[in-house]
Every structure is written in C-alpha cells, then in structure tokens.
Amino acid sequence: MSVDAVLARIDQDLDKSLERLFELLRIPSISTDPAYRDSCRAAADWLAAELTGLGFDASVRPTDGQPMVVAHYPSRDTANDGRVLFYGHYDVQPVDPLELWNTQPFEPAIVTRDDGSKMIVARGAADDKGQLMTFVEAARAWVAETGGLPVPVTILFEGEEESGSPSLAPFLNAHMDELKADAAFVCDTGMWDRQTPAISTSLRGLVTGELTITAADKDLHSGLFGGAARNPNHVLAKILSDLHDDQGRVQIPGFYDGVPEVPAEVKAAWDALDFSDEEFLGQVGLKKPAGEADRSALEQIWARPTAEVNGMIGGYTGAGFKTVIPAQASAKVSFRLVGSQDPAKIVDAFHAFVRERLPADCSVSFTSHGASPALSIPADSPVLQKGREALRAEWDVEPLMIGMGGSIPIVGAFRDKLGMDTLLMGFGLDDDRIHSPNEKYEKTSFHKGIRSWARMLGLLAN
Amino acid sequence: MSVDAVLARIDQDLDKSLERLFELLRIPSISTDPAYRDSCRAAADWLAAELTGLGFDASVRPTDGQPMVVAHYPSRDTANDGRVLFYGHYDVQPVDPLELWNTQPFEPAIVTRDDGSKMIVARGAADDKGQLMTFVEAARAWVAETGGLPVPVTILFEGEEESGSPSLAPFLNAHMDELKADAAFVCDTGMWDRQTPAISTSLRGLVTGELTITAADKDLHSGLFGGAARNPNHVLAKILSDLHDDQGRVQIPGFYDGVPEVPAEVKAAWDALDFSDEEFLGQVGLKKPAGEADRSALEQIWARPTAEVNGMIGGYTGAGFKTVIPAQASAKVSFRLVGSQDPAKIVDAFHAFVRERLPADCSVSFTSHGASPALSIPADSPVLQKGREALRAEWDVEPLMIGMGGSIPIVGAFRDKLGMDTLLMGFGLDDDRIHSPNEKYEKTSFHKGIRSWARMLGLLAN
Structure with missing residues (x-):
C-alpha cells in the first residue's frame, strides 16, 4: 500500500477534518482555572470518543487534576513491536485580556487574508489542539484507506500542560509498561518559517513559582501610615529589580552553573540561518533584544537561561485611586533553563536571593508551580x-x-521515566500568538501537518 | 438657652442618632468605582432629605462626577453674619479585599468588646459618614431643643473625596458667594488617643497618579520570546525600586525642594507626646519605621514627604501560572507633600524621572488622579x-x-478659593482601619463627637 492513496484521502476530507477540529476548539478547556474543570473533562471525553471511533482502545483516566486520555491501536496486549507513542495536550491557556480578541476565543473561525491564505483563529488553535489533531487525522486517513495503521500506536493526551503537568510524573510511574514504546512523538513545536519545517532538537527547561511579601497585618491608609510603614510593593519591586543587572544578566548566585556556551559549529549553523533580530522582534512591535547584552536574540531564546516576572500584583489596581499601603504584594516568576542547570538548585538559590533582601517587618511565602530541566535530542x-x-x-x-x-x-x-527519545515535530509559526489574544493556526499547517504525519507513519513501517 | 439641655437631648436620642447613621452606612457610595454611581446619588439624596427635615434649605447639586449636597440654615439670603461652613464627604473607599471583612461592609453592626466598649463596624463608619453625622446630629439636637441653630450654618457634602475631588474646585468657583463663610469646619480627622481629643493644624498634601509601561504590542509567550523581548514588569519594578535609596530617601531630583525642617519648639512638643514608634506600628503588626532612616515615625508621618506605590499590576495574576510576557504593566503612585512642595513640579519631576529610565522599545503613559499642596492652620x-x-x-x-x-x-x-481658615476637628482613632477591611468608629467618638459639635455651635454664638 502506497502512502499516496492516504494523502489523497487527506486532501479530499480536509473540510471534515476542520469540522472535527472546530468541535474540539469549542470546548473551553482552560486547565489553570478551576472554573473550567468540567470543560477539561469534556475535551478528554471528546478525544476518547473520536479515537474509539477509529478503532483505538481508548479511555479517559482520572488523575488528581485533569484526566488523561490513553488510546492503543491495536490494544496493548498485542503487536507491541515498533510501537510509537504520540503525545499532545488538550488543555489551553486562559483567554484574558478578552477585549483584545477580534473573535470569541472559543468560537473558532477561518479568517482569509488578502493573499488568499487562511488561518484558524481560536484559543488552542495552535497550542495544542490544532497540532494534536494533525496526528489524529493522519491516523484516520490510514484507517479509512487501509483498514488500519501501519505501525502500532499509543496516544497519550494530557490536560495539564499549561499548568505545569502535576499529574504527569505520577501517571507515567503508574503506567510505565502500558506507555513504554520505541520512541515518542510530540507535536507542540514550530516550523522555521511558512515554507520550512523544523525539528526541535533542544528545549529549555522551566521553573515556575510565586512569591508573596507580607508586611503589616492589614491594608493601611497611606495618610495615616505613609512614610513609617513598610510597603510590600516597594520591597517586591526592589527584589524583582535586583534579578537582572544593567547588562541583562541574572544576578542570582550560581544561576549560570551548568550553562554551556553554544558549540562553535552549532553557532555557525545558527548564524547561517535567515534570522533577523529586527524581523523576529518587529512582529510584536519591538526592535532591540532585551536580554544579555552580548548575545543575539536567537541565542537569547534558544541557548540562554532567563528570569522572567510573568505577573505581579499589589495594592489597589481597580478603577480610580486608593491611597492604600497594602499588607501584601506578590509576583509569579519563571526561569527558563538550559544545559545542565539544576531546577532544584535554581529554586533554592532564588528563595535565598529573596530572603536576603527582606527588610525588617517583612516575611515571604513561596508556591511552586513546577520545575523541569532543559533537554536535547541525540543527533543520531x-x-x-x-x-x-x-x-x-x-x-x-x-x-x-x-x-x-x-x-x-x-x-x-x-x-527519565520511560527511557524514550522524543521527536519534536510541529507545524506552528512564530506569529501564531499562542498564549495571547487572537491565537491562530495556519490552515496550511493543519493540512500539510496531517500529510507529514501520514508520511511518517508510512516510513516507520519500513 | 444653655447648652446643657441640648446635651441632655443628645444623650437621650443617641439610639435614634445611631439608627440614622446606619441608614447612611447601608448605602454603598463608593466614588472610585463607576458601578456605584447610583449609590452615590442615593447617599446625596438621603442627606439632603435629612437636612431638609431639620429646616435647612437643602438641595442635591449635579456635577460632572458625583453630586454635591448644599444646605443653608437659614436660607442663604438672610442672616449671613457669623455663618460657618461645615464640610464632610459621603463617599467611601472600595471594600476589597472583601474576604478579610468579619461582617458585610455595608451592613453596619455594633460590636461590643470584652471591656464593654462598643464600636460601629462598616465601610465609611469613620471615613467619613460617622464623623459628618456627628455635626448633623448636633444640629438636630439644637433644632429640637431650641427651635433653631445658634449661628447660621451652611453644610457642604461632597461625594468624590476618595477619588481626588475632581469636581470640587469647579463647584467652589461657580458658587463662591453662596459658600463663603467666616470659617470652615471639617470633621475628617482623628483624636490623639481614646481620652484625648486633637485639632490637626498641619496637613500633608497629596499627588496621585498612574503610570503604564508598554513594550510589545501584544502579550507574548515567554518560551518563544523570553530573554529577547522587553518585559514591562521588569521595567516597572526597576523604576519603582529606584524611587527610594537604601536610606528611604526619595530619589526624584528636586523632590525635597520646599521641605522645611520641623522647628525646634514644635519638635520638642512632639517629643513630649506620649508616642512610641513601636506602639504605633505594633497596632498593625510592624515594628520598625520604614521611612527616612534618620527620622522618627512621628516625623515621617507628620512632617516628611513620601513616595508610595499604592498599587501595581502586570501580566497574569489569576490562579495558577501563565508563562506570559505582558504587553503592559502599570502602577498607582502617590506623593504626600509637606511645607511648600509644589504639586505641579513634583508631577513633572516624577514624569521626567520615569522617562529617563525607559529602556529601548518602551513607552509610558500617565494619568493624574489629583494634586493638592500641604497646608497649615494659623495658631491665632x-x-x-x-x-x-x-x-x-x-x-x-x-x-x-x-x-x-x-x-x-x-x-x-x-x-485658595474662599479665603477661609478651616478647623480640623474629628473623633477618629488610629486603629479605625479606614480604607481597610473592618473599618470601625467608636460609639464614644460618635456620641461625644455630637456633644462636642453641639458645644462648639453654642460657643460660636457668644
């Protein structure tokens, strides 16, 4: 059986594939917000039903958080040789600020540009529902055209990727035998540009957490207490400001332990890429790389660690003005890691960095939202x-x-758990606005993404 | 007519006075939040109706913001000699964080302590509804007992004190002849302690404003852009952190122009007061004065200017974590002024201070929420x-x-507008938690406050 018939069927059924994607996009499966718990469950149910329809042995598995979807084709007790595992996540980011969306985030739309190209606009269109459906639709075409898949496939969809994947490690530990495969595929990454696909061979790690500074035991009036009472907004601003020096270097002691310089040959390959700092930043209204002063934007985002304040709040932030000295101020801080930076050591060093800067009458509390090290995929x-x-x-x-x-x-x-390498192959673009208002996925990415996976499944059988 | 009969009637009618205060406290007249506009109007209507019932020529006057209440006794075209003007404000601060209230903020309650003392708990109980009602109830007792007031009285209640009083200057300009009096009384200040009343003879000025830093034209994903894209949270934290040096001195150039040293004899009088930094700060869970390192807490709050971050927000601040680099971050900043510090110059210097610190790719916008200079009242x-x-x-x-x-x-x-001195006489206490959850006003303050104003009205007639 040649792959050509499968590809032809994909082309022919594209509109139906889009309809199915839209069904999934309409489910507001925001995992970080407890108010959307039922929607996460609904997205998992929808996926399990789709996979069952394709002949998978599919089920929704409860966790302490959002449920997992696990599906095997054929069922796990047979034909394990050459099995591959495909992973995706059905949860999406929150949608605020809602007023910046041109369409409703959970009412997917096809928008046609002046040049005739089309994009799918919705929260999750690119991250990750559109991408995971490229694999599901590729599998559908193989089943429809040949009555089955060319290699045994297991699918794992989680619903907590956007909230630090707290249930993932326990779930993998509990189902190691069931999930182990020859290799894993993840479709949550991007192309180099509209014409050029890419495979991501290194990934930054991520540490996320929250700190709250407390001073007085209640909010105070700045007329009565202003000047004499410690203001946690000031304390927090000072700590956050101290995170970087004026050259953009992170000032936490030991932060750069384990950060390798990019090898000369890799750097040469990157320099040969058609990449312009101005163009990359220009797409979001910026011009000048803001990170370490002596690094290019490409190096800053692919090969250098960061400390980033993703959110901060303290005092009165509503309409008008309130002359309050708040009791508390807090920030959400993340660190992107590279090389062999140790997430646990980074967390400890950060906490010590904060504590050393606490003035009289202040205390701090920390909450962790997850930690993972950087990774790279062997070239061979x-x-x-x-x-x-x-x-x-x-x-x-x-x-x-x-x-x-x-x-x-x-x-x-x-x-770490299953001893598998992972192939990171995805069809997103830099301007997909994932995590932002008006998230989109190119219709071409969806269509040729399905075709790419169909080809991959064919090649794996050889 | 002796004042004794008036005082006796006040004692006798105290429960009814409290009932009327409760009616006013039940109206959620939050002026800073447009959602409560109708409630502000309702509070104004309620006050005008009460004053009309006492024989005042009272009316609610529209402004571009919340309405004013103006009332004359007798009507303004007669008996102007010796007329006094009483001012209060019927608007209140927002109530958040609501979860820290032990009772509902707009359901006033009398709470009895172990020692039998009682307090009135509600938003606005002390600031300023409880205080303004001390004067209204004193007037009521005079009218009830003697058929009139001993001196001509004009009352002005505004509804924008908590939001910078934008309509006040235009209103005074438009009604100078109607509002001019021999002297003004304001009941929005505090006692020294539970036993010792006080008159405030100097007031700090206040400049309030908001700044918003903008970098990218949309929120960004910190995985895709982190390290290369300017993060306005970092920019804002740095600017706010730069406001003070490590000795607590404000670093805006020219900020201390016009700030006088406290005269030796005044400082001696303050030193003689029974005031302890530890006790003052201890009531809110603090210990060490946080302002300029070489000044006492009393000097810091009575005689020194401040720069205070009353609110700041940027990025994702909801539940969970979002790895966003926000497009914007903003802060509400206020300055308390003393001596002859010029509010306009402070605003300009602050804006310049911020602009000088803006890195590449950032812009800033400012909103003013009002500005007023410091004041002092002649001792004679x-x-x-x-x-x-x-x-x-x-x-x-x-x-x-x-x-x-x-x-x-x-x-x-x-x-400035009416050439009047103002007597600042009020009955609040430091622990009244104004602008904070569980705001209260002592029942004793209310009762003896009414009696104090009744005495004052009697003295003015002599």
Missing part, C-alpha cells in the same frame, strides 16, 4: 532521521534542526 | 481657640494640636 536518533525524511518529502525542502525557547515537560518525563 | 485663628474650648469642656482634658499625615483637598480649596 533513528526517529529523528525518519522525521527529517517525512518532512523533506512533504515540504520539498531540507528541514532545519533548531533550538527551542519553550519547555515541554513531557519530553523530560519520557526520557 | 479664632475658631481654633473656640474649638479647643469646646473639646476641653467635653473631654475634660487639654486637646492636643497635632500634625496630620493625610490630605484633605477641601482645606486647600477653602483657603
């Missing part, structure tokens, strides 16, 4: 070679091997 | 002498002449 991995071949065939261009600024905790878990 | 003012006499008679102790850390814009407006 067999699935990496097949991935390159599938992409080359579909896109008619040599795919690029790139670094990745984001973090995908599952890749570390697959390596 | 006749109403000041009568106020001391009234307080001495009621409380049986020598009242103290003190400084005040807060700001009451009306006092400056009365001086």
